[in-house]
Amino acid sequence: MDELIDAASRLISLQGYDRTSVRDIAQAVNLTSGSMFYHFKTKDDLLEAVIRKGIIDGLAFMNQALDLAPGGTLNRFHALVAAHIGVVQGELRHFHRVWTREWDRLQPEARLRLRPLSEQYRELMNALLHSLAAEGHLHSDIETARHLLLPGLNWTPTWTSLKDKASQATLAEKICATVLNLPVDAFSDLMHAETTTGPGHRRTID
Amino acid sequence: MDELIDAASRLISLQGYDRTSVRDIAQAVNLTSGSMFYHFKTKDDLLEAVIRKGIIDGLAFMNQALDLAPGGTLNRFHALVAAHIGVVQGELRHFHRVWTREWDRLQPEARLRLRPLSEQYRELMNALLHSLAAEGHLHSDIETARHLLLPGLNWTPTWTSLKDKASQATLAEKICATVLNLPVDAFSDLMHAETTTGPGHRRTID
DNA sequence: GTCTATACAGTGATAGAC
């Protein structure tokens, strides 16, 4: 039941898995605790379902953003970073927080089942960092760059809260610039130059 | 009682605060649960004591590393990053993990009491990023750089485990290079050039 | 599919003996 998963994501995100009782979650959708165990065999199964939905919806969100992004690599990089910020700060934020904060509360078998999904997420970022390196924008080690970038993005809710797309895009610019060790303005200029004059492999604005 | 704090840091780090019972912790130092409440009024007080010790010892470790570091800014930057990796991966790792993972389980008043301590930690990194910018190595926004760097360092235990100082220093080089968007070799060269020919504001090797 | 009722284990914390 999807309402149950939604409520669980919200409560677990805010209170933590261990402090959120099955009664709390069931009550949030006007059920009693007994009824929850009809839909999920155990509380752990519910946690797995929450995280699975978080990853799947997050992937869809990211892929959609990439499909709409203009062609140049810098533009696509910015789109990806902005999309990830959207996941972390937007409607999926509770799912994402549960994913990152409660991942190691999962049973080992559950982690194995979810691993392929989360690898896809990492690969999206990897591919773009490779393009940046190939085009001479990124000079540092790609793995290390990803290891700095991803936790940094995931941690943004601890020091800022950005619900609207505009401010998310602004933050994304600052972060992209930082990855390339550039002033924000320099990155913006580079990115926009790319859009107007660049090759534009696929300008998919329908 | 310090043994109690040590045992608590280890168990809470491995199992999480909520899953670690007072009985578990007391048993680890051959006490019964009742005795723990002689030393700490509540379980929450014990958590605060663990995190306080983690921050204080971490600060001491960082300051000591900086005192021993050679003079140049790049060298001091590397020393700071290596020291933080040392905190996160070395003997203080359990304390540090509790600090970062259970911080928001603290009562609001406890967070207020500890805030000044954790600010000191952040300021160490801030000061060095400012120096890097002043000397023309760092071009990006300093706040943003710190917001990428710190979570990235704190998250390293999720993808690598480095107990010895040598491999910690190697990782530190990769990360410093990434912050400056340089290949590792380029950063190493820059750093060593600075040591042998640089101004060396204070070469404090006693 | 949801309810009520309940089994059963474990929790933080306290009281009082030693």
Added chain:
DNA sequence: GTCTATCACTGTATAGAC
């Protein structure tokens, strides 16, 4: 200072009625 014993409570999960 540490122990034992215990209180009051909450947790997950199950059984069976509807």
